[in-house]
C-alpha cells in the first residue's frame with residue numbers, strides 16, 4: 001500500500017466514532033514497530049515526525065525512504081499516512097510535502113491568531129494542490145513540545161470563536177484545539193475541556209486532534225472520541241515502554257554489547273504499547289473501510 005493522506009481516514013473515523021493513532025517515529029525500531037502493530041491490528045495508522053527528529057533521523061528524504069522501504073519489506077496493506085508533526089514554518093511544510101509526506105501540521109499556535117491564520121492559509125493552499133492533508137493548532141498545549149518547555153501557567157485553552165474563524169479562513173482538514181492535554185508525563189490529574197471540545201466539533205464540523213495522548217485515563221480517551229476527537233497523538237508512552245525494556249535488559253545483562261539483544265525486545269515493547277492504544281482508540285479492524 002502506498003502512503004495515503006489523512007483526510008479520508010479521519011472523516012471515516014469521525015463518522016464511525018473512533019480515533020486513528022498518530023504514533024511518533026523516533027528511529028528505525030519505532031518505525032518498524034508502529035507499522036507492524038498497525039498491520040497486526042488491521043488499523044489505519046499515522047506516522048508522526050516532529051521537527052526536532054528530522055535531523056536526528058537523517059533528514060526528510062531518508063525518513064520517507066525508510067518508511068516506504070519498510071512498508072514494502074513487511075508487506076504492509078493497511079492505510080499509512082506520513083505526517084509532519086508540529087511544523088513551525090511554511091518552508092518546512094513545503095519541504096516535507098516535496099519529500100513525500102502526505103500530511104502536515106502547521107503549528108503557528110505560538111503566534112497571534114491573525115499570523116496563525118495567514119501562515120496556515122498559505123500552507124493549506126499549497127497542500128491541497130498536492131492532495132496533502134493539513135492540521136493546525138489553536139491555544140497552547142502545555143508540557144514538553146519538541147525541545148521547547150512550555151511553562152504550565154502559560155497553557156491556554158482554545159477559544160471556540162477563534163477555531164471557527166481559523167477553519168473558515170484557511171480550509172484546513174483537521175484541528176488540534178488545546179483543551180488541557182499536555183505533552184509528556186502528566187503532573188497531577190488531567191483535566192480536559194470536554195464541553196468546549198464538543199462545541200468546537202459542532203461549530204467546525206472537522207475531525208479534532210488530541211495531542212498529549214500519553215498518560216490519559218482510558219475513560220478520558222473514550223470521552224474525547226465521543227466529543228469529536230478522530231486523531232490521537234502518542235509518543236511518550238511508547239518511549240517509556242521502549243526505554244524501560246532496555247534499562248531492565250542492561251541492568252540484568254551488564255556485559256551485553258550487541259544492540260540487537262536489547263533493541264529487539266524494545267521493539268516488541270513498542271509493538272505491544274501501540275497495539276494497546278489502537279485497541280483503546282477503537283481503530284482495530286478499520287483498515288478496510290477507508
Ligand SMILES: O=C(O)C[C@@H](O)[C@H](O)C(=O)COP(=O)(O)O
Nearest residue numbers: 050184211212214233234235236
Ligand atoms: O514528542 C513529540 O515530539 C511529539 C508530540 O508533540 C506529539 O505531537 C504528541 O502530542 C504526543 O504527546 P505525548 O504522547 O504526550 O508524547
Ligand SMILES: [Zn+2]
Nearest residue numbers: 183211212233
Ligand atoms: Zn503534539
